[in-house]
Amino acid sequence: MNNVIAVDIGGTHFRVGLFDEEGRRLLVNEHATLRDGGRDWMLQQVRDHCRGLVEKSDYPVTACGVSFGGPVDFERQRVTSLHAPGWEDFPLGEWTRETLGLPCRLDNDANAGALGEFRYGAGRGLRSLVYVTISTGIGGGLISDGRLIRGRDSMAGEIGHLPVSENGVLCSCGARGCLETFCSGTAIAQRGQEWATRRPESVARMIEMSGGVIENITAQAVVQAAAEGNMAAEGILREVGRWLGRALLVVIRLLNPDKIVLGGGVAQAGKLLIDPVHEALDELKSPTIRYSTEIVLAELGTFSPLYGAAALALEAAPSQA
Numbered sequence: 001m002n003n004v005i006a007v008d009i010g011g012t013h014f015r016v017g018l019f020d021e022e023g024r025r026l027l028v029n030e031h032a033t034l035r036d037g038g039r040d041w042m043l044q045q046v047r048d049h050c051r052g053l054v055e056k057s058d059y060p061v062t063a064c065g066v067s068f069g070g071p072v073d074f075e076r077q078r079v080t081s082l083h084a085p086g087w088e089d090f091p092l093g094e095w096t097r098e099t100l101g102l103p104c105r106l107d108n109d110a111n112a113g114a115l116g117e118f119r120y121g122a123g124r125g126l127r128s129l130v131y132v133t134i135s136t137g138i139g140g141g142l143i144s145d146g147r148l149i150r151g152r153d154s155m156a157g158e159i160g161h162l163p164v165s166e167n168g169v170l171c172s173c174g175a176r177g178c179l180e181t182f183c184s185g186t187a188i189a190q191r192g193q194e195w196a197t198r199r200p201e202s203v204a205r206m207i208e209m210s211g212g213v214i215e216n217i218t219a220q221a222v223v224q225a226a227a228e229g230n231m232a233a234e235g236i237l238r239e240v241g242r243w244l245g246r247a248l249l250v251v252i253r254l255l256n257p258d259k260i261v262l263g264g265g266v267a268q269a270g271k272l273l274i275d276p277v278h279e280a281l282d283e284l285k286s287p288t289i290r291y292s293t294e295i296v297l298a299e300l301g302t303f304s305p306l307y308g309a310a311a312l313a314l315e316a317a318p319s320q321a
């Protein structure tokens with residue numbers, strides 16, 4: 001019996017976990033990501049928590065898998081993020097291997113999330129799956145015939161940057177009209193803030209939940225207000241569902257996967273998000289082109305990328321051969 005280490009590095013939090021060979025979660029540490037900590041702070045945290053878990057493990061630890069919340073060049077095992085200072089072109093795979101003295105495999109959080117759900121979550125027993133993570137931004141991971149499709153430049157599945165509108169706002173990627181500018185947690189928070197500015201009386205509860213400060217309205221506050229029956233908040237999520245449904249129809253037309261799994265923080269809204277998606281898909285449906293692709297919520301909640309990191313570790317572990 002051997003164990004592996006899984007690491008999930010995100011913009012708001014990071015997790016380090018110990019998993020067994022069956023992908024069972026044995027121990028998990030979760031901490032907030034220090035915004036101004038930068039790369040060196042994060043690396044130190046990863047190193048210390050990983051070593052701590054290796055010490056606590058009852059069995060030998062044979063490999064490490066890392067999910068990074070930003071672009072990764074899988075071939076070169078490097079982070080290619082332009083947005084997170086210090087991470088650009090950083091050889092995180094090699095760093096982890098050398099620091100822990102273990103074989104390591106690195107991928108972005110969307111691919112890791114897809115792998116996590118495919119092996120241990122909503123995709124168990126399937127052949128194909130598309131995982132869409134909706135949090136600060138939107139990412140996607142594609143699995144076809146049991147394999148991740150990474151693409152020529154490690155950028156297959158960038159669902160968040162599907163161009164869905166001609167005249168949208170500027171996206172984090174520098175282009176206009178990307179799906180992400182309509183459906184991400186950032187976009188949902190912005191819609192909430194717009195309502196609070198224009199018609200504060202209609203979203204009084206949302207403002208109250210944010211300590212009376214409009215700029216502090218988050219996607220979570222919008223979701224909470226919608227859960228309490230606020231019409232403006234429900235309207236925002238319905239609109240999000242429409243855009244998302246349209247983009248998912250593109251995914252279905254292209255890949256026709258067994259399942260599309262919605263994960264990430266915003267997907268924790270559950271029915272409030274997925275019902276409008278189903279409604280939109282129902283409206284857009286063709287009477288002649290039928291499909292049986294199911295759209296479901298992530299079974300592993302926000303832990304999909306961490307489980308995926310464990311799956312990556314098991315692929316890298318020598319005992320798997």
Ligand SMILES: [Zn+2]
Pocket residue numbers: 160161171172173174175178180
């Ligand atoms: Zn974009």
